[in-house]
Amino acid sequence: MSDRWTDRLSEYLDDELGAADVAALEAHLPSCADCQATLEQLRRVVARAEALDDRPPTTDLWPAIARHVGVVSLDARRARRRLSFTVPQLAAAAVALTLLSAGSAWLLLRRPAGAPPSQSTTTPSPILTNVGTYEANPRYAAAVADLERVLAQGRSRLDTATVRVIEKNLGIIDRAIRDAQSALAADPANSYLNLHLAQEMRRKLELLRQAAALAGART
């Protein structure tokens, strides 16, 4: 599916191509369905990334994320959105945002009464990997393992029917994650599959977090 322009579409969206390249690319686009479709997918990724700003996490995690991705400030990012990553990297960033948010929420949940809120759960490490391999990322795996451990500890406090339902639905999500990973193995640059995988991974964290909270309550 790649041609010489495929890898330069993000530069095009960022207005970083020279005038000659812009003219050449725009002449090429009408005859290249692949490039048109990829460009549209990139625009969707950017639009979805923009939408993430509408629901900021309780703790401001952006400064740490900004350090990771090398962006000076959120205002600067809003002023001029840069698209300097590949589609899988952007999808991975979406998962990272969710992971950081979920991790922060969980830390806040565990925080002893009277203790100050944690400022950030981030530690410097490369987060922009292909989302297809992200489940193997130590921080994602650790967050899942943490929540699973809490759930296991609180399992006896949950109604058996609730436990069955949670396990069944985690299984459904895991199956969707495996499906997406298998599909991505054959088509790693597919932005839909990357975003779909990111969404299902986020959903798994959310359900685990919800289940862990239930296990801590009287059920």
Added chain:
Amino acid sequence: MLTTLATLAGLALAQQTDTTVPVRAGARLEVNNFGGEIAVKTWSKTAVRVTASHSSRDRIIVDASEQVVRVKSESRRGPSQVVDYEITVPAAMALALSGVYTDITVDGSQGEITAETVQGTVKVSGGVGNVSLKSVQGDVTLEKARGRIDLSSVNETIKASEISGDISAETVNGDISLVQVESSNAEATTVNGDVLYDGTIKDGGRYRFSTHDGDLRVSVPEKSNVSVSVSTFDGDFSACFPVQLVGLKTKHRFTLTIGSGSARLELESFNGDIRLCRPGQLAKDKDWRAKSKDWDKNKDHDQDHDQDQEEE
């Protein structure tokens, strides 16, 4: 679902409490009920009436301040188990209702509503402003609400009708149905279920509907201006009206523009089919209804449908 509890409740609910307290405008109602029912209806009086059926060992506490009316139960021997509340409130009163083995119903509210339960249904008619309804193991149903609407289940369906505003609906193992919707910002996502959206597509609006194992049916009104992106892995696309595909990458990923394309509609189904129709057509869509019937019967998706573009 609550058969055992209901049986026990029938034996145990031996006492009635009936209390009415005056409330100021702007006060909020908070009810937490471990098991049983919370049924809220409205009246024109500036007062809250709480009637409860409960065990003689339980005591109902109605704690009213200027800002909040809190309703809960206490037992002389450990926590209360099953209480059925029927509560009448001013229509504009904000409601925060929660429980575990609890069915929640609200009728006629014109205020903000938060309702959360684990094993129980949530059924609401009304609601203005923030309306957040959640259940883990029960259906979530909403009608006649407007505002910022957030609907969530895990293992059951979500149904909403005659609603307007910003809408978010999410479940894992269940269908989502949003009909008679007026929204410029709507999102519905499930893993194992179908999604139906029958509502407005407003200029500049954003709409996103996705499922992993299920079908999407979405209405696009005539004269809409919308850019539609379609993504599937192993499903097919069809429309009840002629559409012009552009940027056709594969038969599974493409975009189409209707009118000026100012709204954005994202449709994603990994394993299922995607169908566009006109408002009101989806319920009458014979081909799809037959397919849905097969799907319900077999729980096995037919993935051999070719892309068809039928005349309206």
